Amino acid sequence: MRKMFEPQLPLLQRWIDKPHALEYKLMSQVLDDACDAVQAVYACLMRQGQRADRGRATLTAEQVLRILVVKQLENLSYEQLEFALADSSTFRTFCRLPQGLTPTKSVLHRCLKGLDEACLQLVHQAVLSVGLNDGIESGDRMRADCTCTETNIHAPFDSSLLWDSCRVLTRLTHRARMVGGVTLPFTDHSRKAKHHALAIRNAKTQEQRTSLYIELLALTRQAIDEARRMAAALLEFPPAEPSAKWEARQVVEQRA
Secondary structure: OOOOOOOOOOOOOOOOOOHHHHHHHHHHHHHHHOHHHHHHHHHHHHOOOOOOOOOOOOOOHHHHHHHHHHHHHHOOOHHHHHHHHHHOHHHHHHHOOOOOOOOOHHHHHHHHHOOOHHHHHHHHHHHHHHHHHHOOOOOOOOOOOOOOOOOOOOOOOHHHHHHHHHHHHHHHHHHHHHHHOOOOOOOOOHHHHHHHHHHHHOOOOHHHHHHHHHHHHHHHHHHHHHHHHHHHHHHHOOOOOOOHHHHHHHHHHHHO
16 A cells, blocks of 8 residues: 555654754755645655555655655665664654654665666756745756765776786787787887886875876887787788697686
């Protein structure tokens, strides 16, 4: 059984006297005027096959909308969101959860994942219309979602990116010499570039970091020039048979 609003709210809402709680209190007042957003959430949830007059009572559309706001603002996982709603009186007051109601992470996941793109767009429009009417927001600027995702790559520092570029170009140039049989003289700058990249990260002053960065840029440019000369030389020479050393290296890489 799904309802749009909780029919009876507590007479006394427990807002603590803290700046973070006061921010949620103001946001709660904004959402009180965004009835269109609640209606959009309710319509989206009802399209999942639930009934408004049958079944076990579950989260209302207003509660789902407010829980979504908490999850996005605090950047919480569903497990963390479950604990926050059970532990924090501020979050429970903002989400208007009655005493004894603590939604599990599976319920939270099912409700929030059920909100499609069209529903969220209507919610954004309803909240923006409230801001326009109250003079809080003009709607001229938009903040994009810049949420970071944990991955298995290192932080993309400028120095590390330059070192990676120099390292990869040097590796490709070595392979081109072994495969194409080009005897063009070549200087390997990858080891020196690695030394400069590590020195930049461990530099104590900005002056040291700047001078090392200029030298690293010069090494990267030299690696680029070497790769371009090698590419031009490969176009002039006919392809040769791969050397035994290159074939052995390919076998090792495939096994790894």
